[in-house]
Structure formats: C-alpha cells, structure tokens
Amino acid sequence: MLRIDDTIISRDLLEKKFKCNLKKCRGTCCVYGDSGAPLEEEEVQILEDIYPFVKPYMRQEGIEAVEKIGTSMTDKDGDLVTPLIDGKECAYTQLINGIYLCAIEAAFMDGKIKFPKPISCHLFPVRTKKFTDFTAVNYEQWSICRDARKLGEEENVEVWVFLKEPLIRKFGKEWYKQLEIAARELKKQNI
Numbered sequence: 001m002l003r004i005d006d007t008i009i010s011r012d013l014l015e016k017k018f019k020c021n022l023k024k025c026r027g028t029c030c031v032y033g034d035s036g037a038p039l040e041e042e043e044v045q046i047l048e049d050i051y052p053f054v055k056p057y058m059r060q061e062g063i064e065a066v067e068k069i070g071t072s073m074t075d076k077d078g079d080l081v082t083p084l085i086d087g088k089e090c091a092y093t094q095l096i097n098g099i100y101l102c103a104i105e106a107a108f109m110d111g112k113i114k115f116p117k118p119i120s121c122h123l124f125p126v127r128t129k130k131f132t133d134f135t136a137v138n139y140e141q142w143s144i145c146r147d148a149r150k151l152g153e154e155e156n157v158e159v160w161v162f163l164k165e166p167l168i169r170k171f172g173k174e175w176y177k178q179l180e181i182a183a184r185e186l187k188k189q190n191i
Contacts, residue, residue, distance in 0.1 A: 006134050012138070012139040027101055028100070039072055040120075046115050050115055053112040053113050058091070071083070090102075158183070160180075
C-alpha cells in the first residue's frame with residue numbers, strides 16, 4: 001500500500017498492466033454487475049441537470065428506465081447508482097455495432113455537456129471507497145477485463161498510466177505527480 005495525502009493506494013495500480021480493449025470486451029462493464037454504476041452525491045444532481053442533453057444519445061429502453069426510475073437511484077445496499085434497463089445494463093448505454101458505449105460520454109464528446117461521465121465509470125477498473133480518515137484506491141481485477149489485462153501486458157501500460165485523466169479528475173494534478181514519483185521509485189527499487 002502507498003499513502004498520498006488522505007488516500008491509501010493499492011500497489012496494484014503501479015504494478016499491474018491494463019488497457020481497455022473494446023473490440024474484445026464490447027463494453028461489458030456497462031452491463032456486468034448486480035447494480036448500476038456507483039455515483040457520488042453531487043453526481044445525482046448533475047445527472048438530473050444534464051439528462052435533457054444526454055437523452056437524444058440514449059436507447060429507447062434506457063429512456064424508459066430513466067423516466068420510470070429516475071436519473072439515479074438507491075440500490076439494495078443503500079448506494080447511489082445509475083438506473084438499469086430491466087436489471088441489466090446501465091440505462092445510459094448506447095449499443096453501437098454490438099458494443100456498449102456511454103451516452104453521457106457521447107454527449108460530452110459532442111460538446112453538449114461539461115460532465116464526461118460518472119467518476120466511477122471513468123476510473124473503472126479502479127474503485128474508491130471513502131472511510132473516516134482516508135479514501136482507499138483499489139484496482140479490481142474483474143474477469144470481464146481479461147483482454148484489457150492482456151493488452152496492457154502486450155503494450156506495457158500500467159493501470160495508473162492508463163487511468164491518468166480520471167485519476168487527475170478525481171484527485172488532482174499534484175496528487176498524480178506524487179503517484180508518478182512513487183511509481184518511478186518503486187520501479188527503480190524493483191520492489
């Protein structure tokens with residue numbers, strides 16, 4: 001484990017390899033699991049505000065789910081999450097050529113909104129959990145990401161490098177610089 005400011009980071013972020021391979025996984029992370037994508041409290045209002053701009057990018061089934069359930073919901077564990085279509089994929093998914101993509105991200109890329117997507121989606125497969133005195137930052141090795149681990153190995157891309165943009169979005173540039181220094185030091189020491 002590594003500590004930077006008020007975060008405790010799994011060394012797996014620095015040591016393991018990962019690079020998304022959409023051609024192989026087909027966006028399964030938008031479908032896999034028993035709940036929607038985790039949301040931070042402030043993201044609930046953001047989803048409410050941006051929904052009119054995201055709606056044109058969504059599938060009809062997703063629109064129906066949002067209009068029935070809401071732009072966010074609380075799951076059985078009491079966590080804030082995105083709504084699902086019939087208990088399966090995220091309501092905010094697009095399905096293009098058999099690949100699940102994010103309608104929120106599509107609206108962002110087109111300049112319609114300034115919110116790229118929920119931070120939990122942007123950080124995936126890294127998960128964060130806030131405790132009283134610190135935030136845990138862990139890399140979760142899901143079976144659905146087997147091809148991403150293989151591609152990361154082939155191209156020698158560590159998790160922290162692949163997730164640079166969302167890690168900076170979540171924790172800031174200075175935090176990321178410290179992570180970069182720690183990664184270099186660990187590599188030098190071959191620890």
